[in-house]
Amino acid sequence: MSNVTIKDLAKLSGVSLATVSRVINQKGYVSQELSAKVLRAVEETGYRPNQAARSLVQRRTDSIGVIVHNLHDPFFYDLLRGFEQAAAEISYNVLFASVLGGDTKSKEKYLQYLSGGVVDAVVMYGSYMSDEEMLRCASPSSSVDYMLIENDIQGFKCNKLLINNVQGAYSAVEYLMGKGHTDIAHICGNPNKKVTIDRLNGYLAAMRDKGLEVQDGYLQQLSADYRNGYARMKSLLALKNRPTAVFCSDDAIASYAVRAALDAGLRVPEDISIMGFDFQTNLPERYRGPDLTTVKQPLYQIGFDSITLLAGQLKKGRFDQPERKVYDTQIVEQETVCGPCR
Amino acid sequence: MSNVTIKDLAKLSGVSLATVSRVINQKGYVSQELSAKVLRAVEETGYRPNQAARSLVQRRTDSIGVIVHNLHDPFFYDLLRGFEQAAAEISYNVLFASVLGGDTKSKEKYLQYLSGGVVDAVVMYGSYMSDEEMLRCASPSSSVDYMLIENDIQGFKCNKLLINNVQGAYSAVEYLMGKGHTDIAHICGNPNKKVTIDRLNGYLAAMRDKGLEVQDGYLQQLSADYRNGYARMKSLLALKNRPTAVFCSDDAIASYAVRAALDAGLRVPEDISIMGFDFQTNLPERYRGPDLTTVKQPLYQIGFDSITLLAGQLKKGRFDQPERKVYDTQIVEQETVCGPCR
């Protein structure tokens, strides 16, 4: 019963291999009579085509692979919805691979595996890989098409979807200024990551452009993880020239900053405004403060576009003009920002 | 540069196909000399083995597929972590396929596709499929191994991991009784789903066993979706014989029940205790009430076990003894239950 092949079907229905194939793929000419015979055989045997053989000769799989780390992280909510929606609208199968944390070994494994023709295209979010590692696993000139999200790796010529973190931070500061703030501090994240640096630069550029001074102690660098945002906020609150607004490098940090302010007996946002940036890494503890005013990344759109663009390129057959798009962010007004009460 | 094959490598390094294969798979005898030559050719060409050809002849892919609906749903948090952790510990690749909502068409598509030898085993969560649909896509006697989670479909002989919803609901009632409650109501969910019916039966059985009466109006049936939990709770509160505790069919319902109680000016849990059941379907609105006391499903364990069990069976080669496990739940004491204040 197991592993029925096209050959069995041919024997069973008394036709040739080619005819069976034609019936199954509804392609080419075949008479009603033989067609019926073959279909009956398919029914009887529970035949299911072998995808390996099929894709070996067709040199395509009609599938797209997606590699991310920590698929379970709520951060991926919107991105995943984008992937899923796009997947539902196209005829390609979309398969996800997830690796834990910074497990680059596994990431390489999956990238190599998928690049071996398991899928026709691969989209990859982030990646802690270096250019060389990347090239070792995937060849940009191979027959599989690549799409990188939030990863502007240089040596690898392929499709790229990026988020304008500089503009995002810049607009956050503008927004705070629009509310009347001038004493604006920044808690910046891990200074070895490009996102962090971009957001820091956006903050600095906006301050400079608008003629605002980054006062003494206004630049707080996170040590360890986001929980340290609590301590950093405490430092800011202890300043003589206490800021009236704090822009944080991401929402996780911001949530701890809010907690610190509330614990210090301040009201948020009346006494101090706090702003985050849409990067909700998974918080083990439930956040109970006011909803964060934040800078939102268009992750749904990016997820959707990544799949859709790839599908388009695959359909055309040749993908020599890699796409490169930079997405702007948007401010979401919620409960942690208001004008300064002075 | 694209699509280098083993043949190219053989030509380039002046050896036979077999030798190249042996070098690449580090299998069989091959001299240092030739090995070096081949490896150099691999390096130069950026060769990557074609997985389709490989799995065609080996009749295995060393991968396991997972099909779920709404992968983005936070409900899957623990389940996904279980899958991921197991995936990281075994040598198999794990690939996820996600379909939107109740899109059985897509689910069938993926099941058929994966069953065509794209993976060696498939785990499937839930499923709105009937026996016949299931059989149409996947043959239990095929060479791919199946694992069903929370789906006790009858006509399909394969591995099954189930949750003891009856026991879960039963223990919830016992827990409430232990706190001193006797007037315990139940808001039950969609009565066409097996989960709901099981939980209802658990509630009823516990009440009967302990000699408690299900008083007039104590059984509330949800109409429409979980938001209706608000109205159902209102109905309970309007009763002359108002219950002191309410057990809800799932957490989503419970969260609306809590809101209704709070809106009615009652304190939770001092005035009324409310219990949920771990099924956190995605709530668009943020829940701000006290943390729910609830019945927790061992989803992490189930995710982990599903992959691990399959990997074990695959390694053994023959999977004729399907596994069937029923998991008990556990009560998580949080903030919505205390003794009755009478």
Place this chain on the structure above:
DNA sequence: ATCCCATAAGTAAACGTTTACACAAGAAAT
């Protein structure tokens, strides 16, 4: 009557691997 085209069906060659088998040479054991 001839030619061409649409329909129908079969034969056989790919696709890129792995692997069973054959063969050889040298070393070790009889």
Place this chain on the structure above:
DNA sequence: ATTTCTTGTGTAAACGTTTACTTATGGGAT
């Protein structure tokens, strides 16, 4: 001196499809 074992290499047959090519038949247009 013969056998046996280990190491090393190559040849060719799979694996299950798709598809280019070939052949045949019956009609419609010339």
